[in-house]
Amino acid sequence: MYDILFTGANLYHKDMTLAMNLDIAVSDGRIVEIGNNLNVKNAKRVIDVQNKLVVPTFMDTHMHIDKAFTMNNDETKSLIAACDNSNWTDAYYFDWTEEQIYDEIYRNSSKVIENCVRHGTTLVKTNLLFSKSWRTIALDVMEDLKKRYKNYCDIKNVMNYPPEYKEELIRATKEGKADFVGGYPHLCPDHELETRNCFEIAKEFDLPLDLHCDESDCINLNNFNYIIEMTRKEKMEGKVTCGHVTGLSATNIPIEMQKESIRRAAEVDMNITTLTSCNMYLMNMGRRGPTCVRQLLDANINVAVASDNIRDTFRPFGNCDLLEEGLLTAQAHKMGTTELLRKVMNMVTYNAAKNALAQDYGLDVGCRASFNVLDAVTPEDAILDQSEKLFVVKDGRLIAEKGTINREFLV
Template sequence: MDILIRKVRIKDGEELQDVAIEGGKIVAIAPHIEGTAHREIDADGRVLIPGLVDSHIHLDKALIADRLPNKSGTLMEAIKVTGQLKPTFTKEDVEDRARRALTMLIKNGTTHIRTHSEFDPSQGFTGFETVMKLKQEFKDIIDIQVTAFPQEGIFKAPGTEEMMYQAMEMGADVVGGIPYNDSPAMDHIDLVFEIAKKYNKPIDFHQDFKDDAEGITIEYICDKTIKEGFQGRVSVGHLTSLGALPKEKLEPIIKKMKEAEISVMSLPATDLHLGGRKDEYNVRRALTPVRTLRDGGVNMCIATNNIRNAFTPYGNGDLIQIAMLAVPTAHLGGADDLPTVLPMITTNPAKALGLKDYGLEVGKKADMVLLDTKVVKDAIIDIPDRLFVIKNGKITVETEKIVKFNF
């Protein structure tokens, strides 16, 4: 065996397990595994989880918060200042920042990401080509799905429609969209589906990102998804507008989302920062209704979105910290709620991304993280150190620490 991890906690209340890895795969999980390995790790009851999946992030515009700050903290200014900066990006600049962001993610146990990579006539494919290059370079360390993302809109930025097709020809994995930043929004959605059908690719929308529910298009997307037979292949990020809907209007939408098998990526670090900016009192949390969506059978995920830019001027690539942020702000700290949070950064986004070889099961790829905690239900609230990160059956990160108490 290549690696043998002894005495790990996979589920609370169950016997500790040994996990054997060989040839990049999990070859055995049992209370005791006979034999030796090139590397043996004594977990001593610590929690083993599948690799973290960050299902919505922007590598190409990470780490630019100090260049042109978003002083109002609003979405509109974030879009404006980023649009001003993008033409100044060089491939070397994007590569340096994306590498640093990837290092943050990898160090913190993320083994899979979906990144939205932008292009438009003003900046060309500078960022997109760079991210595609890094996808190949980092393929043994982190799996990267690249979404062709028209941040500035398609119809209101002439030339972008042609670039969408070019991006797919260049190898994009996912067709992106942003209906709320284009006009007509329905035509934008229709074109995204048309491209996805042509290239047989999944879809990921930045969706209904407002404090109010005026002009939302999620229902149209659900209807389109079902009509085109794309159930289970459409994801939406943000979706904060649903938080402004009363129960009698929200429930039919969630029912339709479940039927269309839409996955939702809540982005609490960004949405809390940008949302509710015009509220003078009783300021809204401005999050999508995570618990209600979850209880309605929608595949609910939590993701990073941005790291230190105009949309999110903080972050360190730690998805568990993002999930911890969601615990109080989305009311996920209850005894029955807390166990549902870890799947929102592991198995749920893996489903959204269509990962077929993921999970702590024999025969699956050996992508996993050993946490410095001994209770699975505390895996989020402890914000534990990632002691070992294993990707494709190889140790990519190993953390050593010494804590001394002088009392």
């Protein structure tokens, strides 16, 4: 007996092909059968999705959930704070109690997760902020939210280890609270030393890496090239992600220099996350254009697109909607043909899943039954039309329908 049978779907696959008019049977959280005219009498529930697009659920591989929705009304002041002082929280939260800070981060982060789910995203990699005022509260919140939303969204903590909290965070890592080792080597006086520190922790705990990298318009790829070198040295091919990498598209970068770095990145199966919308916005604060997505894709590098900041001090926009981020990416990189728009769809689905090291992902029998039914016929339509998410299914559970969350699976 199937738990749910979806009939008449158009299935979008990783090789960018579309299989039309197929039924998908779901049982015990998995896709158990795909075919024509599966027996509706075998299903506890039948949902007709005739000529609607089915894609695996979206994955947002670079967010800062804890900071989201903290944009204050004084935009100028808040942007200056963001650029001049990475510990902007200390200026704002200095007289708050621990409980008040926890409640604020909990409320804002819940809003992010629920918006992600409504828009069909069921995995988020989130960087966590540790500061004098916040201390390690964001990690506590995320651990609580991981449990509350476990049937809706897989939250993956990307943990950096500031010296002030290193001991505490290493302890938390031993307890299994870190999913990725993060870091900002490009902001450190000695980027090589910081990169080595990040790799050391990753090796010690057998964790993948996700590093912020080259968020500037400088023709200087030393940081990116060093991460590539360390990936090779530590044999971590496929397990390292660099986010931003805007140096690769710096103004007037010599084309040979760009090509050489991309060639080396491809050799170590580097994952790249482009934060298109955030980099487009921040361009005005001294140009920080998005990385060279087309050249990276042409070199067969796994590129995902993600939201980065949602209505916080770095970017006052964002809806936790990867179809929206996809449309912005398509526009920024002139990806308007059917083939290129399908590549964009892959950047929020299959490529993102590889980046997140998600298991059993896709639309084949045996995969986790995690997919979106979109009100579109093709993936390119879904991006151009910003189609409604008719059904969001995670591990066989119908967790959202037409933008409304089904709350019965909350823990």
